[in-house]
Amino acid sequence: MTTPLEKFEADRLAKLRRLEQLGLDPWGGRFEGHLPIQTVRHLPIQEGDPFVVGQPVRVAGRIRTLRRMGRIIFLDLADATGKIQVLIGQRQVGEQDWALCDCLDLGDLLGVDGHFGKTKTGELTVFATRLHFLTKSLLPHPDKWSGIEDVEFALRHRYLDLIYNPELREKALWRVRLVAHVREYLNSLGYVEVETPVLQTQAGGAAARPFITHHNALDIDLYLRIALELHLKRLLVAGFEKVYEIGRVFRNEGISPKHNPEFTMLELYQAYGDYQTMMDLTEGLILSCVDLLGRGRQLPLGDVTLDFSPPWKRVSYAELFREHVGVDWQDTQGVFQAAKRFGIDTTGMERDVVVHYLFEHVVEDKLQGPVFVYDYPASLCPLTKRKRSHPEIAERFELYIWGMELANAYTELNDPLTQEETFRHQLAGLPEEESMARMDEDFIKALKYGMPPAGGLGIGIDRLVMVLTGSRTIRDVILFPLLRPEKRDGERTH
C-alpha cells in the first residue's frame, strides 16, 4: 500500500534513476562561475537573436515553475538574489541535455549556460545552450501560486517557508545585518566582545526558571544561563572596562508571540559609568539601527507610527505610577487600595510586589514609546545600586517600544555587603523561581576584590529586531522557533 506522497516520491526517484542512466549525477557537484541572478537581470541587452548576440552567462538555482511546450521549455530559476526565466530549446541544447529535461521537476536545482536576452514578449530570459543537473528534489514542493498558507506547516518546514515566503527571508537577512551593525557600533566605541559560559552551576542574574541539564563525567546538574550579567561583572573586576556579550540565554517559561524559550541578549557593562551613561548609549545604538534601515526615523508599526527622533522621552517610574494608578507608589495604604480597585489579589504580598504588579498591568501596555522609564523601587532590583539620597529608589531604567520592554539597565551594585544582603532577602509574595534572591558566593567574593562602579545594560535582540522589522511575533525573527514535536499516529508524516 502506497500513500500518494510515496507515489510522488517514487515518480521522482524514477527520474533520478533515468538521470543516472544518462551518466549524470543526480546530486550534482562543484559548479562555479555562475552569476547572481539579480546581476544577470541588469546586464545590457543587444538587439537581434539572443542565441547569437546575447551575452554568455551561467546561472544556478531552483526550478520554481516549468512550462513544457513540445520542443521548447520555459522555466523560472530562483537563487538567493532573484528569479529569471530560462528558455530551453531542443535544437539549441542538443539531444543529451534535452533528454535530461524529461527528468526535471519543480524544486530541482539546475545550472544553466546560455545567452542573456529578451523573449518576444519582453521577458528577461537566459537562452540555454548547456544544462548542468545539480540536485534532485524527491518531495513535491508547495503550490507554485499560493505557496504555504498553513501556519503550522510553515513552522514545521521552515526551509520551505524560507524559499516560498520572501518576507520571512528578508527579515532573516535584516536580523543578520542589524546584529552585525550592533557589533560594529559597539566595537567602534571601544567595547570588547567576550564569551562567557552557557553551562553554569547556578543560574543567576535574572528572575527566571532555568533549564537543567547534567554533566556525566562530573556527575553534577548544570543550569543553562538565564542571563549574562554575573560573569560580565566578574570581567569588570578582571579589568575589562568596556565589555559586552551577545549570546543566547534560556528561560524555562511560557511561549508566546513575545517569548521563545531561547533568545538572544546583548549585555554590556562599562566601568565608571552609571545608568545615565547607559541611557545615552542605548538611544544612540538603537537610533543608529533605525538609520541603517534607511526608512527615516518615523517607523510605521501596525496601527501606530513611532517617532524615533531624539531625544526620546524620559519619565520616572514614580511619575507614571501616579499618573496611571492614581496614588504614590510609596503610599502603602493607597497602593493596597488601588490594587483592590484593579482586582488584584494581594494576600501575603509586600507592598513593592503589589506596586510591581500594578505597574505591569496598568501602565506597561500604554507605553508605545520609545520611552525611558527610570528610578525603580529598590526592593525589586537586587543587583542595582540605590540612590544615595533615596535608598528606596534604585538607579535603573527600562526602555519601552511598541508596548514591549526592549532594554533594561542599572547603575550596578558593586558593594558586596549590600549585595550579600539583597541575595538573602526573599521578597514575600514572589514565588521562589521568580526571585532573583539566589546567593552566589563566588560572585560576592569577586565583588569583595573590588568591582569598579559601573553602568550595565541589557537589550533583547529578538525584540529589537521585531521592532525594526515590524514583526508582530517573535517567530518571524527566529529562524527555528521551538515547537512541540508532533505525535506520530500510524503512518502519517507531516
Add this chain to the structure above:
RNA sequence: GAGGGCGUAGCUCAGCAGGCAGAGCAACGGACUUUUAAUCCGUAGGUCGCGGGUUCGAAUCCCGCCGCCCUCACCA
C-alpha cells in the same frame, strides 16, 4: 496553565440542515519552438488529525486525546 478557533489529496481550499469524498495547482500519458498561474485532451490520486460513541448510515452530531493559532496569566 485557562478560554475560544482550526485540522479534508503533496499544496491551496470547497463540502458539515447526517445519505456514493470534490475543485484548482502539483503528478502520470498525449499535442504544441516564445510561454510566463501557458493552453488543450485523457488518467490516477483520500485512515476527512487520532480514538471512542450516537445512528440503518458520520468528513458532518456527541465525548476524549494530539497538534497549531488567537486572547489572557508569567518571564525579555
